[in-house]
Amino acid sequence: MSTPQAMPLAEALAVVHQYRADAVVITTMGAAREWQTLEPHPKDLVYMPSSMGQGPPLGLGIAIAQPDQRVIVVNGDGCMLMNLGCLVTLAAQAPKNFTLVVVDNGVYEVTGGQATIGHPTKRADGQPLNFADLARAAGFTEVYEFDDAESFRFEHETLHEPGPVYIVLKTNHQTKDISARSPGPPAERIEDFRTSLQS
Amino acid sequence: MFAPEEFVSTLTELGITHVVWIPDTTLGQWDAALRVAPEIELVQVCREGEAWALAAGLYLGGAKPIVVIQCTGLFESGDSLRNILHDYRLPIYGLIGYRSFLNAASLPGDTCLKFTEPVLDAWALDTVFLKDESMKPQFAEHYRKCTEQQIPGICLMAEGAA
Numbered sequence: 001m002s003t004p005q006a007m008p009l010a011e012a013l014a015v016v017h018q019y020r021a022d023a024v025v026i027t028t029m030g031a032a033r034e035w036q037t038l039e040p041h042p043k044d045l046v047y048m049p050s051s052m053g054q055g056p057p058l059g060l061g062i063a064i065a066q067p068d069q070r071v072i073v074v075n076g077d078g079c080m081l082m083n084l085g086c087l088v089t090l091a092a093q094a095p096k097n098f099t100l101v102v103v104d105n106g107v108y109e110v111t112g113g114q115a116t117i118g119h120p121t122k123r124a125d126g127q128p129l130n131f132a133d134l135a136r137a138a139g140f141t142e143v144y145e146f147d148d149a150e151s152f153r154f155e156h157e158t159l160h161e162p163g164p165v166y167i168v169l170k171t172n173h174q175t176k177d178i179s180a181r182s183p184g185p186p187a188e189r190i191e192d193f194r195t196s197l198q199s
Numbered sequence: 200m201f202a203p204e205e206f207v208s209t210l211t212e213l214g215i216t217h218v219v220w221i222p223d224t225t226l227g228q229w230d231a232a233l234r235v236a237p238e239i240e241l242v243q244v245c246r247e248g249e250a251w252a253l254a255a256g257l258y259l260g261g262a263k264p265i266v267v268i269q270c271t272g273l274f275e276s277g278d279s280l281r282n283i284l285h286d287y288r289l290p291i292y293g294l295i296g297y298r299s300f301l302n303a304a305s306l307p308g309d310t311c312l313k314f315t316e317p318v319l320d321a322w323a324l325d326t327v328f329l330k331d332e333s334m335k336p337q338f339a340e341h342y343r344k345c346t347e348q349q350i351p352g353i354c355l356m357a358e359g360a361a
Contacts, residue, residue: 054283057249057252058259061254061256061259062257063260065257065258066260083249085246086245089243187288194258197260
């Protein structure tokens with residue numbers, strides 16, 4: 001079996017970071033860890049500690065409350081699996097200012113790289129779970145998939161299309177340093193974040 | 200306990216902008232009234248864990264949400280509640296229907312009666328318990344108190360048969 005093409009997580013996030021404009025960016029799990037290596041922005045929410053799967057509804061709430069504010073949630077595939085229902089909630093609300101980016105590497109990276117139940121080795125058909133098809137089935141119409149950073153960079157406008165937008169980024173499983181990186185006390189950070197949304 | 204229009208007018212007086220919910224037999228009786236309430240947006244989710252996070256996002260964006268779920272949803276949504284109300288200390292308020300408290304005829308031996316109050320105690324949240332109609336005014340009073348103090352709060356509302 002050939003190895004499917006995928007991009008380094010850092011390269012994928014660099015594109016989001018470069019083209020976010022004034023968007024709120026909420027990052028979870030492995031993406032949250034990596035996002036902290038990039039230049040911070042007042043509208044960043046490094047969602048750590050998190051409740052796995054709850055990043056998209058958190059972002060949806062902001063998008064509903066502030067319809068002129070673009071909200072980008074960068075979620076892991078493991079997080080998606082913990083709350084697939086949020087796709088249905090998102091499609092029902094259909095916020096035009098919302099983008100859900102799913103970083104799909106097939107593993108729980110921050111706990112050591114154990115395969116998720118969507119990984120080909122765990123599935124009866126031996127095929128990776130198709131996260132794009134899940135979104136389409138839930139009602140998303142703006143669905144994109146990228147397996148290399150240059151293609152994503154070339155199509156970066158997708159981040160800001162009228163939404164809800166759903167972007168799957170196939171990424172490599174990182175095997176080097178994946179140790180926890182603390183973004184600081186959550187209550188203080190979220191108050192700063194809230195203030196940035198009111199200004 | 201609350202008639203539909205009575206519940207809507209209470210929420211409107213409190214300035215609530217969004218009801219994030221999943222209806223049950225009792226709460227669902229407010230559905231039609233909430234849908235036409237001019238100053239309230241009803242946001243339905245698939246599972247209750249979503250409700251706390253979605254309400255948190257609304258609050259961060261400047262809205263005044265309330266979470267409305269059944270006690271079974273409280274059980275399901277513990278991790279999200281822990282994260283939003285304790286890790287991030289966001290002052291989100293929830294109204295939780297207490298299944299079978301007034302009438303367990305349709306679900307004899309309903310374990311909601313065994314676990315709801317201990318679970319709420321475990322989450323260490325400021326809670327008011329409406330056991331009967333006469334206690335209804337305590338909902339608005341408690342909501343205002345929690346809002347003033349910027350703390351999370353729960354109104355546990357007795358329900359009848361499931």
